[in-house]
Amino acid sequence: MPSKQRLDSNMAQKTLLNSKDIHIILHRLACQLLENHIDFTNTVLVGLQPRGTFLANRIAKILNEEYNIKNLHLGQLDITFFRDDFRRRTAPLEANSTNLNFTIEDKKVVLIDDVLFSGRSIRSALTAIQSFGRPDSIELLVLIDRRFSRHLPIQPNYKGRQVDVINSEKVKVIWKENDKKDAVYIINNN
């Protein structure tokens, strides 16, 4: 069994997106949302805990500061108790907080997550969001769409970048709020 240090040194890390790329993509995604939702009066943005919330906050900030969208409804949804792998993982699931201080009844909901992979988290989110009412529609926005990895028939409405990576590779998104800079890496575990 190789030591952790050894494993780390074996891991090849490739930068997929740097800060500038992410900056451009976030603005494009914000504009695409604007096109469809115009003044956002009937729209709510919901970031999925834990990592989708950074992206949701960023998009909301751009819409607010650069496109003057006021009173934007922004929430965080935790899907831990709705996951389909409870008791089937070696590590226990850890819950995060849910903050949805508005009704989603008849609203257009935009679910926001960093990476779309198997689609199982989104499946859980679709169930979880129903606990807060019956939305008019639900859309999905992701920064990275890992094509060809889907276990379920789920596709994003808005995507930052589509990537084709093999299953042993990991896509890691880091945000400057947490890790000092914005970047997306592809990490090869082999």
Next chain:
Amino acid sequence: MKHLSVQHLLGIKYLNLRDIDLLFETANHFKEVINRPIKKVPSLRDITIANLFFENSTRTKLSFELAEKRLSADVINFSASQSSVKKGETLIDTVNNILSMKVDIVVMRHPNVGAGVFLSKHIDAKIINAGDGAHEHPTQALLDSYSIKENLGSVKGKKVVIVGDILHSRVALSNIYALQLQGAKVMVCGPTTLIPKHIASLGVLVETNLKKALQWCDVANVLRVQHERMDINYFPSIREYTQLFGINRELLDSLGKEIVIMHPGPINRGVEITSDVADSKQSIILNQVENGVAIRMAVIYLLAQQIKPN
């Protein structure tokens, strides 16, 4: 890794502080869940839970059942008064029969001390003790501490007096363990006849003057007099008990400070507590009931997490 250190919830005695922190943290999430328009999550949809109540219970049973249903578990209920226990069946036989129906978790209340521990050694299911005789009632103590923490910010350093029938109370013992584990100071107060002889060896203060006890404390957890467990008279009359150990508005007003009033229920209004106190702003009795569901969801969820799928 966030796991409970125990395989069953048999008593607070077996828990450590990290277990309590994990339970409270998980209960916070479930408290948010039970305030949603749809108060249910699907986590335990492939788990079956049997509620075995060999002794009467209203709120604990309802609270457990609601917690189980909020987690989407399948639930079967059993009460001894309508069962073959009356026909001479042993506890292990009764439970094994129920387990043959593929039950994963057993929630049990039993009049005998240690019934949960006994069962956990003989059967292959998670056991949650919902009260064993006058021994432990762990989920009640957890929800009491959780309610104190919610109300006062922390349990550490707080002074809690448990007033009333300590001798026959499982709530008292579990509360003493839980509060001490979290760093609270505990006092018991009641008639000398209703205070166990060596209780001071647990590190609790003993007081027989109610006013002095209330002046000392931040929180008073008031217990009912358990007439059904009394085979002899422990005090001359209920009227005298109320005069010496009943909490009323006048007494609380004379303290010069506001303390938190708790009661695990059922309340005997006008005996250990007057209605105006039980229904006052200082009382967190109904919060305790709400928190009970969240705490029991946390207990069940964290134990279920340890069950391997078939």
